[in-house]
Amino acid sequence: MYTIRQIQSWLHKKERSAVEIAQEYLDYIHRSEPHLKSFICVTPEVALAQAEAVDRQLREGKPMSPLAGVPIAIKDNLCTQGITTTCASRILANFVPPYESTVTARLQQAGTVMVGKTNLDEFAMGSSTENSAFHRTANPWKLACVPGGSSGGSAAAVGGNQVPIALGSDTGGSIRQPAAFCGVVGLKPTYGLVSRFGLIAFASSLDQIGPFARTVEDCALLLQGIAGYDPKDSTSLQVEIPDYASLLTPDLTQSLQGKKIGVIQETMGAGLDPEVAAAMQGVIKHLESMGATVEEISCPRFQYGIATYYIIAPSEASANLARYDGVKYGLRAEAKNLLEMYGKTREEGFGAEVKRRIMIGTYVLSAGYYDAYYLKAQKVRTLIKQDFERAFQQVDVLICPTTPSPAFPAGSKTNDPLSMYLSDLMTIPVNLAGLPALSLPCGFSQEGLPIGLQIIANVLREDLLLQVAYAYEQSTPWHKQPFPLLG
Numbered sequence: 001m002y003t004i005r006q007i008q009s010w011l012h013k014k015e016r017s018a019v020e021i022a023q024e025y026l027d028y029i030h031r032s033e034p035h036l037k038s039f040i041c042v043t044p045e046v047a048l049a050q051a052e053a054v055d056r057q058l059r060e061g062k063p064m065s066p067l068a069g070v071p072i073a074i075k076d077n078l079c080t081q082g083i084t085t086t087c088a089s090r091i092l093a094n095f096v097p098p099y100e101s102t103v104t105a106r107l108q109q110a111g112t113v114m115v116g117k118t119n120l121d122e123f124a125m126g127s128s129t130e131n132s133a134f135h136r137t138a139n140p141w142k143l144a145c146v147p148g149g150s151s152g153g154s155a156a157a158v159g160g161n162q163v164p165i166a167l168g169s170d171t172g173g174s175i176r177q178p179a180a181f182c183g184v185v186g187l188k189p190t191y192g193l194v195s196r197f198g199l200i201a202f203a204s205s206l207d208q209i210g211p212f213a214r215t216v217e218d219c220a221l222l223l224q225g226i227a228g229y230d231p232k233d234s235t236s237l238q239v240e241i242p243d244y245a246s247l248l249t250p251d252l253t254q255s256l257q258g259k260k261i262g263v264i265q266e267t268m269g270a271g272l273d274p275e276v277a278a279a280m281q282g283v284i285k286h287l288e289s290m291g292a293t294v295e296e297i298s299c300p301r302f303q304y305g306i307a308t309y310y311i312i313a314p315s316e317a318s319a320n321l322a323r324y325d326g327v328k329y330g331l332r333a334e335a336k337n338l339l340e341m342y343g344k345t346r347e348e349g350f351g352a353e354v355k356r357r358i359m360i361g362t363y364v365l366s367a368g369y370y371d372a373y374y375l376k377a378q379k380v381r382t383l384i385k386q387d388f389e390r391a392f393q394q395v396d397v398l399i400c401p402t403t404p405s406p407a408f409p410a411g412s413k414t415n416d417p418l419s420m421y422l423s424d425l426m427t428i429p430v431n432l433a434g435l436p437a438l439s440l441p442c443g444f445s446q447e448g449l450p451i452g453l454q455i456i457a458n459v460l461r462e463d464l465l466l467q468v469a470y471a472y473e474q475s476t477p478w479h480k481q482p483f484p485l486l487g
């Protein structure tokens with residue numbers, strides 16, 4: 001429906017109140033949820049109380065963040081104090097966090113209005129949101145298709161008009177892939193730019209929280225609200241945060257003169273859906289017409305991304321998920337003794353994909369296999385990073401499709417984990433290297449499904465990433481395509 005600027009302008013001119021806007025979104029969520037099922041829980045009381053607080057502050061003439069009064073959906077792997085946080089898992093189905101994640105605390109401070117917690121693949125493991133222990137989320141453009149994953153609920157909520165902005169997390173593509181499938185903008189920040197405190201850990205060396213929005217500018221505004229040093233996260237970077245939105249100037253929409261853009265050669269070959277390939281050719285022509293220099297760049301180790309990721313991510317997951325033992329919190333199964341209780345709790349509490357990852361991770365970390373698998377994977381990770389470092393000596397940003405194909409039908413990959421894993425082919429190497437990357441719409445398939453363009457920048461170059469994305473977005477028609485209305 002609306003962008004952040006639109007909402008901000010209504011509030012400042014006193015044309016509409018934050019409560020009215022929140023109520024409009026809540027009503028629409030109520031009507032569209034039976035079709036989309038983006039949410040695990042909708043929180044109207046929280047939303048209306050937060051909106052009232054914003055209206056009060058506006059009446060008092062307090063200076064407000066651009067995010068004040070803007071409805072937002074939060075992926076349900078971010079801890080919200082006093083509000084159930086399930087990670088879409090039976091093991092956490094009744095978990096009410098006693099503390100707030102840093103990102104949601106910062107957004108509360110900025111005055112966002114939380115309308116609910118969104119669906120995901122259990123523990124963020126998956127690419128279609130079909131691994132949720134609760135329900136499947138639909139793709140707003142075609143209900144029989146998946147919204148992508150693991151942040152499928154957040155992407156579908158933005159793409160389906162239920163909220164202007166949302167938060168997701170991205171370990172191997174979980175913001176960018178669903179953003180591509182749902183026709184919205186999604187950004188994975190540089191590792192360490194956004195605090196992970198209160199994000200339920202999947203693979204700690206890869207996880208990053210990031211924004212979903214309708215437009216690049218909104219994405220910049222939401223990133224601004226969550227980025228920055230946090231002493232509660234030991235991997236948080238102590239860096240100056242630029243004013244991202246102010247860098248998106250009108251001249252960019254006319255010209256990209258002087259910018260060097262590399263197309264990752266390894267992503268453009270066999271296996272790419274012909275409609276995605278055609279959309280990429282259109283992107284290249286368009287960027288050239290704006291004055292950018294576009295050249296092919298080889299990242300020869302890109303192809304080892306998935307193999308490397310499926311050693312490293314399950315290893316970290318098996319360690320992180322050891323804490324769900326039925327003792328401290330979460331589900332506890334009835335049993336005769338302690339050992340049986342551990343076993344039954346994990347047996348009943350975790351779904352098949354989570355168990356698969358715990359088993360792979362435990363195996364590759366075990367004595368005798370550690371060197372052969374885990375250590376080897378870490379070495380390949382370094383080589384992948386070096387490919388990117390070399391590329392950024394030649395170009396400002398890299399581009400490639402976000403996904404090899406548009407959204408696929410629900411159920412079509414659930415029995416074939418390997419083919420599901422392949423949908424993250426283009427996004428995973430970026431997490432392994434800790435780089436920032438963004439997905440934005442660059443076309444539609446004949447069936448009317450969105451196609452995503454991924455732009456990748458060097459470490460901490462979110463400024464450049466957003467500028468190139470903004471230039472492309474504002475000079476092409478894709479962002480003007482109205483999002484589907486459901487109900």
Ligand code: GLN
Nearest residue numbers: 124125126171172173174
């Ligand atoms: N789809 C990938 C996986 O299943 C990435 C998930 C993510 O980024 N959280 O692990």
